[in-house]
Amino acid sequence: MLLAVPVFFACSLAASAADLSVTSDTLFQFLERDTPKGNDQQVAPIYDYLSVDYQDTENGGFSLHAYGWARADMAGSDYFSDDPDGELAYAYIQYAKPYSPWQIRLGRQHIFAGVTDDSVDGLSVVTGWRSLVSVSAFGGVPAAFDTDNGTNGDVLAGGRLAIGNEAVFLLGLSAQYLTDDSQEIDNKAGVDTTIALGNVGDIHGLSSYNYDSNRWQEHRYEAYVRMGPVVLKPLVHHFRYNDYFGERGQRDSVFGYLNGTDETLTLFGADGNWSPAGWVTMGLRYRRYAYRIRNDGANYYALLGRAVSDNDREIGFEAGRMDGATDETAYTLSRIYGHLPNPLGLDPKTVLTADFQWVRYDQPIFDQDHAYTGSMSAGRSFFHEMVLVKATGVYSRNPYYDQDVRMLITLRIVY
Numbered sequence: 001m002l003l004a005v006p007v008f009f010a011c012s013l014a015a016s017a018a019d020l021s022v023t024s025d026t027l028f029q030f031l032e033r034d035t036p037k038g039n040d041q042q043v044a045p046i047y048d049y050l051s052v053d054y055q056d057t058e059n060g061g062f063s064l065h066a067y068g069w070a071r072a073d074m075a076g077s078d079y080f081s082d083d084p085d086g087e088l089a090y091a092y093i094q095y096a097k098p099y100s101p102w103q104i105r106l107g108r109q110h111i112f113a114g115v116t117d118d119s120v121d122g123l124s125v126v127t128g129w130r131s132l133v134s135v136s137a138f139g140g141v142p143a144a145f146d147t148d149n150g151t152n153g154d155v156l157a158g159g160r161l162a163i164g165n166e167a168v169f170l171l172g173l174s175a176q177y178l179t180d181d182s183q184e185i186d187n188k189a190g191v192d193t194t195i196a197l198g199n200v201g202d203i204h205g206l207s208s209y210n211y212d213s214n215r216w217q218e219h220r221y222e223a224y225v226r227m228g229p230v231v232l233k234p235l236v237h238h239f240r241y242n243d244y245f246g247e248r249g250q251r252d253s254v255f256g257y258l259n260g261t262d263e264t265l266t267l268f269g270a271d272g273n274w275s276p277a278g279w280v281t282m283g284l285r286y287r288r289y290a291y292r293i294r295n296d297g298a299n300y301y302a303l304l305g306r307a308v309s310d311n312d313r314e315i316g317f318e319a320g321r322m323d324g325a326t327d328e329t330a331y332t333l334s335r336i337y338g339h340l341p342n343p344l345g346l347d348p349k350t351v352l353t354a355d356f357q358w359v360r361y362d363q364p365i366f367d368q369d370h371a372y373t374g375s376m377s378a379g380r381s382f383f384h385e386m387v388l389v390k391a392t393g394v395y396s397r398n399p400y401y402d403q404d405v406r407m408l409i410t411l412r413i414v415y
Helices: 241-245
Strands: 015-017 020-028 031-035 038-043 045-054 061-073 086-096 103-113 116-129 133-142 155-165 169-180 188-196 201-210 215-227 230-240 264-277 280-291 298-308 314-324 330-341 350-365 368-382 387-398 401-413
Touching: 103 133, 103 155, 116 155, 116 169, 215 241, 230 241, 264 298
Parallel strands: none
Antiparallel strands: 015 020, 020 045, 031 038, 045 061, 061 086, 086 103, 103 116, 116 133, 133 155, 155 169, 169 188, 188 201, 201 215, 215 230, 230 264, 264 280, 280 298, 298 314, 314 330, 330 350, 350 368, 368 387, 387 401
């Protein structure tokens, strides 16, 4: 049995001096894992998450924003020897004024601009004209979260032009240019659209084209349509792994191992929800997963339910069936969850949450035909919600791992 008993203490400090806010969250964790020193070794990492924001919220102008984390292992277990001991997620200076279309950022930042969803150490500029035209541009060095690879010689640049208004119709054109030591490795362009359907809903999507392979790498479209008490949310996604990940897929994505397979995935389906009353919702879900090479797609069907009371008590369930061609994609799923403030009617500051999921496979996988995970937590706030104490227990088991038991204690203090 794999036993993990982490103890978590998160302390948040919000210090205010004019427009300065500092938040620090510290986490102490204790668990057992297999490490280079042996099996079932004690691992005791300390995490600290720090964010700093300095800004004039009323008049705007220059502001500073930074966030990062660091870790140390008190037990010296070498469990994290292959992982970084910390990261600077972002740290940039921004200039923006109220009612001005200009926004300028300098430093490490994350860029969301059409086909670009990446972190860069550099400069970004956003401006527009009368809410009808929006222009953004950025350039710099890709943020080096993986210190083993570095970014010597790398250049990341691009931008987006958007015409229209999201309240009616919006068309966006974007492009990204990325080189590694002067070799093009991830150059792409795309078009994104938003079509408003008035009070009924909207349609939005993105198509991106890989210039290095001269093929479309992604199509992703979704819609939201409301017809009285009924809400429909259809979707269509298509990915070509080789083109989607590019040459740096192994380095930058946890799914990078799919790069080089020349596989494509087409995912389509819809959610349909019906709310006969404001406090209860019933739904149906369908997903079709289709692969070009594997030719072993799967269909997922589910019945969903959710009820919420006026005092924020919530209970829900999901009953699903994955009907696939392999042992891993042929199973029945059941899930029930709840969120119960003041569960015993004695203390309104106490909250109880629980979540249980059970999967039954049609055929045994490594001699096990089931997997389940259950969690339960109880928390209470003190001193006008400045202090929160929460205890959580988690138990899980599946064909790929032995039993995993975790206990979590959270202490959060906000000043």
